[in-house]
Amino acid sequence: MIIEGLQETIESSLKKKEDPLSNIMGQMDTKSGILASVLAGHHVLIEGPPGVGKTTLARQLAAILPAVEASDECSFHCHPEDPVCPACLAKKKEEKKLKSTSISGAQRFVRIQGSPDLTAEDLLGDIDPSMAFKYGPHDWRSFTPGKLLKGNRGIVFFDELNRIPEKLQNALLQVLEEHTATIGPYDLDYAANFLMIATMNPREHAGVEELSDVLLDRFDVVTMDYPETHELETEIIKKYGGKIDNIQVPDKILNLLIKLIRSTREEPWNKDMDQGASVRAALALYEKIQAYAWLEGSKEVSVDHIKKAAVSTMAGRIKTSPESKYYDDSVGLIEELVKEILKGS
Secondary structure, eight states, X not given: OOOTTHHHHHHHHHHTTOOXXXXXXXXXXXXXXXXXXHHTTOEEEEEOOTTSSHHHHHHHHHHXXXXXXXXXXXXXXXXXXXOOSHHHHHHHHTTOOOOEEEEOTGXXXXXXXXXXXXXXXXXXXXXXXXXXXXXXXXXXXXXXXXXXXXXXXXXXXXXXXXXXXXXXXHHHHHHHHHSEEEEGGGTEEEEOOOEEEEEEOOTTSXXXXXXXXXXHTTEEEEEOOSOSSHHHHHHHHHHHSOOOTTOBOOHHHHHHXXXXXXXXXXXTGGGGEEEOOOHHHHHHHHHHHHHHHHHTTOSBOOHHHHHHHHHHHHGGGOEEOTTSTTTTOHHHHHHHHHHHHSTTO
């Protein structure tokens, strides 16, 4: 499914030698893979650990979606001259002219958060009791569309797809393959012409479901990982890290912070961890050391501020390995790590 206007926008950026996904620094192979899939009209599944920018990347795609013409007050964003939903089709049958309006790229982006509690009704829609009382339970006017259908002519971002149960995975199959959703009680097909950008955490993470082969067959799978280099991660923190007025973070301190974060992903400390600290953890630590400096009336962050903030910021953002002596003791692991990385500083 090639989304209206998206291909032209991407091609225009590339011709100008601009990066359409410039808010993600580095990750060139990942971004190329995603752009290629989008241009081909394929659904994309981004696999990677939490906090590396999967959601940020999907939002950037939404940001470059151009505005399009749509039928006024239509939940499905029908084109006025080519309606697809029952409401617009009924108006057309009555020879009523559909009013036109412009919908922004942001309105064409629908986000769904994966959860074991999510239901098929959340995705596809459900009967509105008050409307069913007025029109009858089998009238299409009693039906309230779910988030998947509201993504028609746009992008549906499904965050943490592998947290939904297998039964719900099966509910996605027809929509992803045929771009329609058949609503049983109404014997009606609802258009679902959207591109899905989904994310999933690595398969070994707790609380995730195995995605079925038939569902995976509907996606191009792209891997996204931590920033490639120390220097790149430093640039990311400088660009996206929150800043407190008049609080300075010397390059030496920032270098130690990045070294501490990256050590959780590299030998020898990564042997104690199933999941290292993410970019999100680095941003959180960068912001908290500034807060500590501000509270103490200091104009500049010091090593002591890293020592104070590291455990509370990082302990909940790593996962210790069952084989590690620090299993069930992430606090102890971070304390030992801080002592080793910051010694002599």
